Amino acid sequence: MPEKFDAIVIGAGMSGLAATYKMASAGLSVALIERGDYPGAKNVMGGVLYRSMMEELISEFWKEAPLQRPVVEQRFWLMDENSVVTTGYKSQEWAQEPFNCFTVFRGQFDKWFAQKCTDAGAVIVNETVVESCLKEKGRVVGVRTSRPEGDLYADVVILADGVNSLLARQLEFHREWQPGQVALAVMEELELPAEIIEERFNLDKGMGATIEIFGDGSLGLVGTGFIYTNKKHISIGVGTLLSQIIEVKARPYEMLEYLKKHPMVSPLIRNARPVEYYAHLIPEGGYRAIPKLVGDGVVVAGDAAQLVNGIHREGCNLAMTSGRLAAEAVIKAHQAGDFSAGQLSFYEESLKDSFVVEDLKKYKDTTHLLEKNPQYMNQYIPFANRAMHEMFTVDGVSKKNKQKKIMKRLFTDKSIFSVGRDVFRLIKAVK
Amino acid sequence: MKQKITEKIKKLNLDINIDNKLYLNRWKTDEDSHLNVLDNTVCAEHCPQKDCTAFCPARVYEWRDGRIMPGYEGCLECGACRIGCPNGNIQWRYPRGGYGVQFKLA
Ligand SMILES: Cc1cc2nc3c(=O)[nH]c(=O)nc-3n(C[C@H](O)[C@H](O)[C@H](O)COP(=O)(O)OP(=O)(O)OC[C@H]3O[C@@H](n4cnc5c(N)ncnc54)[C@H](O)[C@@H]3O)c2cc1C
Ligand code: SF4
Ligand code: SF4
Numbered sequence: 062m063p064e065k066f067d068a069i070v071i072g073a074g075m076s077g078l079a080a081t082y083k084m085a086s087a088g089l090s091v092a093l094i095e096r097g098d099y100p101g102a103k104n105v106m107g108g109v110l111y112r113s114m115m116e117e118l119i120s121e122f123w124k125e126a127p128l129q130r131p132v133v134e135q136r137f138w139l140m141d142e143n144s145v146v147t148t149g150y151k152s153q154e155w156a157q158e159p160f161n162c163f164t165v166f167r168g169q170f171d172k173w174f175a176q177k178c179t180d181a182g183a184v185i186v187n188e189t190v191v192e193s194c195l196k197e198k199g200r201v202v203g204v205r206t207s208r209p210e211g212d213l214y215a216d217v218v219i220l221a222d223g224v225n226s227l228l229a230r231q232l233e234f235h236r237e238w239q240p241g242q243v244a245l246a247v248m249e250e251l252e253l254p255a256e257i258i259e260e261r262f263n264l265d266k267g268m269g270a271t272i273e274i275f276g277d278g279s280l281g282l283v284g285t286g287f288i289y290t291n292k293k294h295i296s297i298g299v300g301t302l303l304s305q306i307i308e309v310k311a312r313p314y315e316m317l318e319y320l321k322k323h324p325m326v327s328p329l330i331r332n333a334r335p336v337e338y339y340a341h342l343i344p345e346g347g348y349r350a351i352p353k354l355v356g357d358g359v360v361v362a363g364d365a366a367q368l369v370n371g372i373h374r375e376g377c378n379l380a381m382t383s384g385r386l387a388a389e390a391v392i393k394a395h396q397a398g399d400f401s402a403g404q405l406s407f408y409e410e411s412l413k414d415s416f417v418v419e420d421l422k423k424y425k426d427t428t429h430l431l432e433k434n435p436q437y438m439n440q441y442i443p444f445a446n447r448a449m450h451e452m453f454t455v456d457g458v459s460k461k462n463k464q465k466k467i468m469k470r471l472f473t474d475k476s477i478f479s480v481g482r483d484v485f486r487l488i489k490a491v492k
Numbered sequence: 493m494k495q496k497i498t499e500k501i502k503k504l505n506l507d508i509n510i511d512n513k514l515y516l517n518r519w520k521t522d523e524d525s526h527l528n529v530l531d532n533t534v535c536a537e538h539c540p541q542k543d544c545t546a547f548c549p550a551r552v553y554e555w556r557d558g559r560i561m562p563g564y565e566g567c568l569e570c571g572a573c574r575i576g577c578p579n580g581n582i583q584w585r586y587p588r589g590g591y592g593v594q595f596k597l598a
Contacts, residue, residue, distance in 0.1 A: 096590075097594070098520070102594045102595055103593070106598060166598055187590070190586050190588065238575050280497045280500060282497070303576055309497045309498065310494070310498065310547075311546070312508075312546055312551075313547065314513060315501050315508060316501075318504075319506070322504060335516055337516050337598065339595060339598050340550065340572070341568075342571050342572060439493060
């Protein structure tokens with residue numbers, strides 16, 4: 062192993078793997094350091110991997126990568142205690158190449174992606190915690206690992222160490238996250254035969270569906286419940302702002318159990334056997350929480366930089382894109398032989414021009430709005446359920462009178478102005 | 493809102509033994525704790541709610557004999573306690589490389 066690398070990447074998650082692959086493919090010598098036994102051993106997503114951002118790195122990766130199911134239907138549920146208003150979209154187009162997105166197990170996918178990095182020439186060091194960045198004259202020149210004589214040097218260090226972002230915090234790129242800037246998610250993997258999953262979710266063989274659940278799925282707290290279909294497993298989980306879990310003294314595993322027992326959910330997972338239990342944080346600080354991204358000899362990517370679009374449950378794609386853009390900036394710096402913050406700020410600029418920062422900017426106020434105004438989750442979702450109930454219960458009352466009754470109910474609790482204001486604010490926050 | 497949610501959960505009568513969930517996972521346990529409560533008098537005297545005993549998804553923290561005992565062996569390494577302790581009283585680091593929880597799926 063050469064003592065000094067062109068680049069060191071910390072964390073074999075989506076952003077770190079993307080950065081490593083890109084740099085190694087361009088001929089740079091790269092060391093990727095991961096604390097887990099293997100890449101993916103510590104990672105939790107449950108979830109949906111977006112094809113387009115992955116394809117910018119490895120074209121037609123779906124032909125060889127370990128994937129669960131191509132997602133052909135995305136459902137959205139507005140759930141109340143005993144009912145649900147559903148909507149969604151299903152497309153046959155998503156069932157064909159090049160696909161839109163896939164469910165994946167990170168325990169398998171990250172391992173595969175890491176092998177691609179090794180094939181491209183990168184050195185992967187597992188079972189190793191990076192404890193700090195090494196600095197000389199104010200610039201980052203390497204990392205100190207937990208191994209004896211574990212100092213490694215490089216021209217540039219990419220911090221892709223995920224949501225806890227301990228290393229960027231050490232460098233004072235940001236302060237400790239506030240409980241309102243992260244969601245705490247708990248999740249389980251439930252085992253079920255593939256045919257039963259396909260029957261219950263109305264799917265063709267091998268195809269997948271996702272359900273995002275708003276309202277009672279997270280007990281009315283700001284967050285979502287979610288159900289994703291894998292080959293022989295269902296991922297079910299709930300993620301809620303940490304600040305709100307603390308405020309109501311909820312226990313995350315009780316919230317998960319509440320969701321699993323919910324009458325709208327339980328038929329989907331009947332007789333399914335839990336096989337793994339997870340907890341992980343998700344960055345929810347949005348645009349305003351993005352830390353300093355670039356320093357002399359160092360850049361930050363992925364969750365470590367709060368790059369998650371919670372409203373659309375997009376994180377891995379932002380991680381991959383930021384990792385790739387970081388790598389491109391490092392490759393440029395390598396060619397110029399200049400690793401100063403000024404040179405590396407190319408990363409920051411290209412990130413700003415990409416969908417990553419544009420999307421985060423667009424939704425910069427949404428989480429905050431929902432946190433400060435519990436009525437969105439607690440009143441409007443139950444209201445929508447009751448309104449549907451009213452309209453679709455056939456009982457001899459004319460539809461016109463039903464409508465009147467619904468509107469009356471809405472405005473007995475609230476003035477027309479407060480409803481108008483809430484609608485206006487919400488539109489403004491997601492416009 | 494707080495009350496309503498607590499009632500909802502109570503009504504369900506969920507009697508969850510967290511160990512049943514934690515047993516599902518694979519662990520490689522280190523001898524030393526990676527979680528340390530810095531000052532137990534802060535817990536005893538300045539933290540009436542003892543939030544960590546509720547929000548930790550692995551129920552690592554128990555209030556026993558006048559102090560907080562972290563059962564680090566079952567930690568899922570999420571980081572919530574580091575951010576959520578209102579007194580910044582938890583010294584948090586990752587377990588040693590290769591140790592701790594090992595997920596196969598997800
Ligand atoms: C329950 C859940 C569901 C989600 N669902 C979706 C979804 O459906 N779609 C989506 O796009 N996104 C989803 N996300 C978000 C997505 O998982 C993240 O945005 C994405 O994984 C971020 O990638 P990353 O590389 O920045 O961080 P991570 O994937 O977390 O990787 C960080 C890596 O760094 C390692 N590491 C950390 N510190 C050190 C250190 N000091 N030394 C060595 N190694 C270290 C870790 O072990 C880890 O492997 C979900 C998240 C959660 C928690
Ligand atoms: S929340 Fe913090 S201060 Fe309170 S009991 Fe737990 S560790 Fe102690
Ligand atoms: S890191 Fe998460 S699982 Fe571990 S003790 Fe803290 S809150 Fe509990």
